[in-house]
Amino acid sequence: MTPGTNDPAILLRVPKAEDAADLHRLVAECPPLDPNSLYCNLLHCTHFSATSVAAVSKDSHGREHLVGFISAYIPPGQPETLFVWQVAVAAEARGQRLAARMLDNILERAVCQDVRYVDTTITPGNEASWGLFRSWARHHDAPTHSRVIFERDRHFEGRHDDEHLMRIGPFEIAAESAT
Numbered sequence: 712m713t714p715g716t717n718d719p720a721i722l723l724r725v726p727k728a729e730d731a732a733d734l735h736r737l738v739a740e741c742p743p744l745d746p747n748s749l750y751c752n753l754l755h756c757t758h759f760s761a762t763s764v765a766a767v768s769k770d771s772h773g774r775e776h777l778v779g780f781i782s783a784y785i786p787p788g789q790p791e792t793l794f795v796w797q798v799a800v801a802a803e804a805r806g807q808r809l810a811a812r813m814l815d816n817i818l819e820r821a822v823c824q825d826v827r828y829v830d831t832t833i834t835p836g837n838e839a840s841w842g843l844f845r846s847w848a849r850h851h852d853a854p855t856h857s858r859v860i861f862e863r864d865r866h867f868e869g870r871h872d873d874e875h876l877m878r879i880g881p882f883e884i885a886a887e888s889a890t
């Protein structure tokens with residue numbers, strides 16, 4: 712069986728505060744992601760947990776290891792949009808559609824029943840991220856549109872590449888009856 716597709720050893724679940732330190736480490740191991748403060752990761756795992764997902768594998772002692780995470784939220788005043796902040800998959804778990812499956816997991820929750828669009832921002836050189844979101848859009852027969860939203864000089868004082876807003880949608884995903 713392919714791990715990350717139907718492998719029962721990888722569980723997708725709602726994050727909890729105790730995941731934050733592991734998330735902090737995972738993001739640090741996933742360049743080019745911007746590292747956040749541990750406090751920020753605690754907010755991902757608590758305030759944003761309903762629209763975020765943790766992927767954990769269990770070892771032979773039943774201990775959980777964080778192998779994937781998506782931090783995301785529904786922006787204030789935009790109930791039809793899920794904004795994906797960061798996607799991180801540990802190197803050993805890549806290439807098994809885990810990132811795509813994590814995104815589906817969030818969108819299948821009742822809290823996302825009104826969501827018709829996924830927004831994310833991507834730097835021009837992040838081929839993995841473009842590949843992931845274009846592929847996800849293809850799988851869901853959803854159109855994509857992108858434009859620069861945060862500019863290197865105007866918004867980042869020349870210290871960060873342009874960020875392109877990629878909007879995927881509209882699409883339909885059947886929400887489960889409970890989160």
Ligand SMILES: CC(C)(COP(=O)(O)OP(=O)(O)OC[C@H]1O[C@@H](n2cnc3c(N)ncnc32)[C@H](O)[C@@H]1OP(=O)(O)O)[C@@H](O)C(=O)NCCC(=O)NCCS
Nearest residue numbers: 741798799800805806807808809810811839840842843846
């Ligand atoms: C990007 C990342 C999350 C992908 O995770 P993953 O679980 O391996 O991705 P999936 O297996 O779900 O792949 C889904 C699609 O993305 C594409 N993709 C994944 N990695 C890719 C890469 N390095 N280059 C181009 N496309 C890529 C796959 O081809 C796949 O499409 P397909 O099924 O149509 O072939 C992972 O490589 C990672 O954590 N990278 C470092 C952090 C990062 O760049 N995060 C994204 C920015 S938020």
